[in-house]
Amino acid sequence: MEVCDIRYGAVQVLDRSLAEDIVSAGGTVLLRSGTILHARHLELLLKHGINQVRVEGWSPMSDQLEWKFHEEAPLFSTHYQTVFSSLETLFEEVGRGETPDAEETVKSFDTLVQDALSHQRVYLVLQQIRGHDMYTYRHSIHVGLWCALIARINGYNEEDVLEFGRAGLLHDIGKLRIPKHIIQKKGSLTDEEFAEIKRHPEYGVELLEPKGYSSLILDGTLLHHERLDGSGYPFGRKAKDLPPAARITGVADVYDAVSSDRPYQQRRSPLSALQLIADELYSGRLCGVFGYPFVSHMLKAYVGADVLLSDGRTGHILRIPMEAIESPVILSGTTIINLKDEADLRILDIVEKQ
Ligand SMILES: [Fe+2]
Ligand SMILES: [Fe+2]
Structure with a gap:
């Protein structure tokens, strides 16, 4: 079992199973132990201010x-x-x-x-x-x-x-x-x-x-x-x-x-x-x-692909500049985010559409 920080290690956490129930500040069970974590789960946890999770091994290929x-x-x-x-x-x-x-x-x-x-x-x-x-x-x-x-x-x-x-x-x-x-x-x-x-x-x-x-x-x-x-x-x-x-x-x-x-x-x-x-x-x-x-x-x-950002927001890629491939322009809700101008923000992962 490992403790992972979602904000820095989404890649480490996706497709692994939760080792314990995750409960919100209000006492609601957000996710049950054994849940295989997908991008939408990480989004939910980040929205509730939960950054750390205990996970077991990868789900089988x-x-x-x-x-x-x-x-x-x-x-x-x-x-x-x-x-x-x-x-x-x-x-x-x-x-x-x-x-x-x-x-x-x-x-x-x-x-x-x-x-x-x-x-x-x-x-x-x-x-x-x-x-x-x-x-x-x-x-x-x-x-x-x-x-x-x-x-x-x-x-x-x-x-x-x-x-x-x-x-x-x-x-x-x-x-x-x-x-x-x-x-x-x-x-x-x-x-x-x-x-x-x-x-x-x-x-x-x-x-x-x-x-x-x-x-x-x-x-x-x-x-x-x-x-x-x-x-x-x-x-x-x-x-x-x-x-x-x-x-x-x-x-x-x-x-x-x-x-x-x-x-x-x-x-x-x-x-x-x-x-x-x-x-x-x-x-x-x-x-x-x-x-x-x-x-x-x-x-x-990858243009149009959904992404999960390090602050828990999701969005999709509008443009990827050839000279800065890792810093595309993202549309999140109604906000356009140019990652080139956002020193603290990065893409945690490309996420599958649900
Ligand atoms: Fe080789
Ligand atoms: Fe090879």
């Missing part, structure tokens, strides 16, 4: 998927669960040293991609899944979905869009060949351990190449940690030697990593994650040709 997607894309959570379990089996096989046959997983993943691309709001909701359990599986699925979206935005045909998606799905498969004690190590890594981690792109290709995967998928697996300025690994290749699959998986991988809960790091809000990507594009490490249209697509998608 399957429950989160179910209620977040039931209206938006009713089949999405079923498809997601299918890919998830198929991926679990596949990764276990790799972990046992077997050569994986990913055909079934890829087939079910194609269906998930098609579903996501036809309900693009799914992408916004996807980022609201909380908790870091099963990070590797979720990360693989989400990077695949982001890759497909980036390819779609950049005008690739349907078959290519699916192929970029598959590259994202399989990009980290080589991590399963790295000893568990290194992957799961809590403290900082030694130089040797870090060098071993950096070999996962090559391990991935060793697993996939004999199975006849396309060069696009192999490029994504081998080169997703390369950076256009030569600062990446395993080869330190520069822009002219980096094909589209390297560039697209690079953007998708970083974006998913910073916008998801990871075992030892809390996620950034979606707008803060987009700001980080924009900085990486500007610095020339990630590819602007694929990255800028993606960032601008996502910013447009």
Whole structure:
């Protein structure tokens, strides 16, 4: 059980269950112990001047998927669960040293991609899944979905869009060949351990190449940690030697990593994650040709999204300036708030419509 302050840690609290009843100053029970906290609950508590809550663990991912997607894309959570379990089996096989046959997983993943691309709001909701359990599986699925979206935005045909998606799905498969004690190590890594981690792109290709995967998928697996300025690994290749699959998986991988809960790091809000990507594009490490249209697509998608502000007000986003992505203009009731001018006010989170 943990005590969390809602004003500073909404992200820590959403989708977790309350550990005790919450009672208002007047003695009314506002929320019962066991309630899974959603944004509307936080709004209620902040209105009553209640900032601190005691919470238990995250609600299971399957429950989160179910209620977040039931209206938006009713089949999405079923498809997601299918890919998830198929991926679990596949990764276990790799972990046992077997050569994986990913055909079934890829087939079910194609269906998930098609579903996501036809309900693009799914992408916004996807980022609201909380908790870091099963990070590797979720990360693989989400990077695949982001890759497909980036390819779609950049005008690739349907078959290519699916192929970029598959590259994202399989990009980290080589991590399963790295000893568990290194992957799961809590403290900082030694130089040797870090060098071993950096070999996962090559391990991935060793697993996939004999199975006849396309060069696009192999490029994504081998080169997703390369950076256009030569600062990446395993080869330190520069822009002219980096094909589209390297560039697209690079953007998708970083974006998913910073916008998801990871075992030892809390996620950034979606707008803060987009700001980080924009900085990486500007610095020339990630590819602007694929990255800028993606960032601008996502910013447009967030216009109109509901947000919870740090003073308990809710509102929706009217405009997101490219030069200050984390400080959009918000309409709350009849008040227009420009977050650029409000030093003490910030977005706690993008919230799902109820
Ligand atoms: Fe990786
Ligand atoms: Fe990754």
